[in-house]
Amino acid sequence: QKEVEQNSGPLSVPEGAIASLNCTYSDRGSQSFFWYRQYSGKSPELIMFIYSNGDKEDGRFTAQLNKASQYVSLLIRDSQPSDSATYLCAVFSGGGADGLTFGKGTHLIIQP
Amino acid sequence: SAVISQKPSRDICQRGTSLTIQCQVDSQVTMMFWYRQQPGQSLTLIATANQGSEATYESGFVIDKFPISRPNLTFSTLTVSNMSPEDSSIYLCSFPTVNTEAFFGQGTRLTVV
Numbered sequence: 001q002k003e004v005e006q007n008s009g010p011l012s013v014p015e016g017a018i019a020s021l022n023c024t025y026s027d028r029g030s031q032s033f034f035w036y037r038q039y040s041g042k043s044p045e046l047i048m049f050i051y052s053n054g055d056k057e058d059g060r061f062t063a064q065l066n067k068a069s070q071y072v073s074l075l076i077r078d079s080q081p082s083d084s085a086t087y088l089c090a091v092f093s094g095g096g097a098d099g100l101t102f103g104k105g106t107h108l109i110i111q112p
Numbered sequence: 113s114a115v116i117s118q119k120p121s122r123d124i125c126q127r128g129t130s131l132t133i134q135c136q137v138d139s140q141v142t143m144m145f146w147y148r149q150q151p152g153q154s155l156t157l158i159a160t161a162n163q164g165s166e167a168t169y170e171s172g173f174v175i176d177k178f179p180i181s182r183p184n185l186t187f188s189t190l191t192v193s194n195m196s197p198e199d200s201s202i203y204l205c206s207f208p209t210v211n212t213e214a215f216f217g218q219g220t221r222l223t224v225v
Contacts, residue, residue, distance in 0.1 A: 034214075041221070042219075043204060043216040043217065043218055043219045044155070044204075044214075044216055045216075046214075046215075088154060088155070090155075090214070092208075099145040099147070099157040099160060099206075099208075099214070100145075100155075100157070100214055101157075102147075102154040102155040102156075103154055104153060104154040105154050
């Protein structure tokens with residue numbers, strides 16, 4: 001059974017600070033890792049994806065992957081109130097026709 | 113990037129009835145996925161729909177309850193049959209890109225009363 005674990009939160013961060021979101025996964029053969037942002041009542045939208053160990057930066061967002069520890073994280077620098085949303089970690093394990101396995105999401109609140 | 117149009121965006125249905133959700137992609141895609149997101153929960157994969165073959169269902173989901181059609185490479189439907197209040201969820205179609213990320217339709221918010 002493939003599992004993706006996230007702390008459901010809410011995680012409260014002051015505006016301008018760094019928000020750190022964490023995710024662990026059970027399938028050691030997982031290949032691709034994704035962070036989605038979901039506003040209430042909306043579909044998930046892709047923020048970042050990462051394949052290789054290390055850091056990947058895109059604007060205010062940095063994804064970090066450690067395959068040995070089966071751990072992936074998302075850092076949001078200079079947090080803005082508009083970053084308040086639920087962040088979903090998703091994992092692709094390959095095997096042909098598999099879809100993504102999603103965590104339950106972390107609810108992030110940026111306090112003005 | 114490709115665009116997915118999903119409809120209806122929301123519906124309120126009587127228990128025991130069925131609802132068919134449609135997804136149209138503006139380009140050809142090999143695989144399409146259908147997910148369910150129950151209130152306060154994350155996304156759960158229902159099935160994978162390939163054109164020209166039977167859909168592949170995940171554990172806990174069966175074809176009689178969630179029949180899927182995939183008549184061509186740009187279109188798919190999911191039917192939620194014999195609905196009960198427990199089927200109240202958001203249903204999402206998606207397709208993977210070359211990076212295996214998923215692009216999602218706008219979602220269908222279903223309420224069964």
